[in-house]
Amino acid sequence: GGPVIIVGAGHGGYQVAASLRQAGFSGRVCLINDEAHLPYQRPPLSKAYIKGSAGPESLMFRPEKFYQDQTIELIAGRAVSIDRAAHKLLLASGEALPYGHLVLATGARNRLLDLPNANLADVKYLRILDDSESLRQIMPSKKRAVIIGAGFIGLEFASTARIKGLEVDVLELAPRVMARAVTAEVSEYFQERHREAGIRIHLGVQATSIEAEGGKVTGVSLSDGRHLPADLVVVGVGVLPNIELAADAGLPVAAGIIVDEYLSTADPDISAIGDCALFASPRFGGSQRLESVQNATDHARCLAARLTGDRKPYDSHPWFWSDQGDDKLQIAGLTTGYDRVVLRGDPARKAFSVFCYKGDRLLGIESINRAGDHMFGRRLQAMDRSITPEQAADESFDLKSALA
Ligand code: FAD
Numbered sequence: 001g002g003p004v005i006i007v008g009a010g011h012g013g014y015q016v017a018a019s020l021r022q023a024g025f026s027g028r029v030c031l032i033n034d035e036a037h038l039p040y041q042r043p044p045l046s047k048a049y050i051k052g053s054a055g056p057e058s059l060m061f062r063p064e065k066f067y068q069d070q071t072i073e074l075i076a077g078r079a080v081s082i083d084r085a086a087h088k089l090l091l092a093s094g095e096a097l098p099y100g101h102l103v104l105a106t107g108a109r110n111r112l113l114d115l116p117n118a119n120l121a122d123v124k125y126l127r128i129l130d131d132s133e134s135l136r137q138i139m140p141s142k143k144r145a146v147i148i149g150a151g152f153i154g155l156e157f158a159s160t161a162r163i164k165g166l167e168v169d170v171l172e173l174a175p176r177v178m179a180r181a182v183t184a185e186v187s188e189y190f191q192e193r194h195r196e197a198g199i200r201i202h203l204g205v206q207a208t209s210i211e212a213e214g215g216k217v218t219g220v221s222l223s224d225g226r227h228l229p230a231d232l233v234v235v236g237v238g239v240l241p242n243i244e245l246a247a248d249a250g251l252p253v254a255a256g257i258i259v260d261e262y263l264s265t266a267d268p269d270i271s272a273i274g275d276c277a278l279f280a281s282p283r284f285g286g287s288q289r290l291e292s293v294q295n296a297t298d299h300a301r302c303l304a305a306r307l308t309g310d311r312k313p314y315d316s317h318p319w320f321w322s323d324q325g326d327d328k329l330q331i332a333g334l335t336t337g338y339d340r341v342v343l344r345g346d347p348a349r350k351a352f353s354v355f356c357y358k359g360d361r362l363l364g365i366e367s368i369n370r371a372g373d374h375m376f377g378r379r380l381q382a383m384d385r386s387i388t389p390e391q392a393a394d395e396s397f398d399l400k401s402a403l404a
Pocket of ligand 1: 007008009010011012013032033034035042043044045046077078079080105106107108126127128153242245273274275276290291292293294296319320321322323
């Protein structure tokens, strides 16, 4: 019993509220929202939204009426502390909300660049709608963008900036793009495709300073001694999970808010989900913290089920996507720890999948412009099945037969 109070109205927070009502929960549900918009989808911020001209309402999960109809109380404000003994959440406004169960869905924030001039107006980040909106507005007046970090968000933005006619340089400290997340085969494919589009990718270098004149960015200096002219800098160097609220309340934290396989913190009346949660994973061993819509949404559903009487450990299969230029990357499973890869399809024809194996066990599939392989991978994993590396490499092997 008692009210469910949810801190953070992003992908995870929104979904817990919606799923609680779907499951028939009739108690009070409050969604604490510290952004000045109805809950919205984040992925388009570096993709369709920044490219197009649709308004903010195109991103919203649901119109305002939904929250009224479902009696989900959207409370504008920021949570500042948890009084665990009194079961109360304190907001910056001074209001104290009593909770039966508290959900921390605080997400993550951008890791900031620690360089002089990094706080100038022409140095941008991409996490929230306001970031995307302001980039979209200033881009037409910009000529040369330097993007720091060749992760998903940096490369998605790079493609868009190039399509919009800007000169684009991307800096990456690692020897290949998206190195933490994808195989070398996929990195190399995207490096080539971005180069074809006229984007210059600089690997193994970092930015050492940002130059400015009269408060305007003029360029970026690199660790190899070069200078790149720029009138716009976009930083995508990763995120930090928002764990402070939990830590200040004495809950265990590490590289995320520590939760068990039920997504419960050490306090049985407080759970954490999504980007901020470091969750125990019997399936993958140890603990995981993932940054994806799938993870936030499936965590939310698992928790809403537990809070309405259906207690099961979290055990969903991860999947992810990224759109860069005309290419669509989709990932099924978690590919970390593979020792062997098998290609299906042909990178030269711009459509292939990389099947990642550890021994004979299929860990995951990275697909480029092969949506069929991706959906196959998700269905195969849901059935806890595998195919052999030989079958994966053989284009005449009918994938559907493995699902029968
Ligand atoms: P969030 O969606 O970040 O929501 C957390 C919310 O909590 C935020 O609104 C935050 O302001 C709020 N908050 C934090 N602290 C407090 C507080 N104390 N009080 C009140 N509110 C608070 N994932 C994919 O799977 N595919 C993609 O293509 C993809 N593209 C992306 C592109 C961009 C530009 C970004 C930024 C992310 C992308 N992601 C993508 C990742 C995905 O959006 C996140 O994994 C997902 O949003 C995580 O959901 P969440 O609810 O955990 O956190």
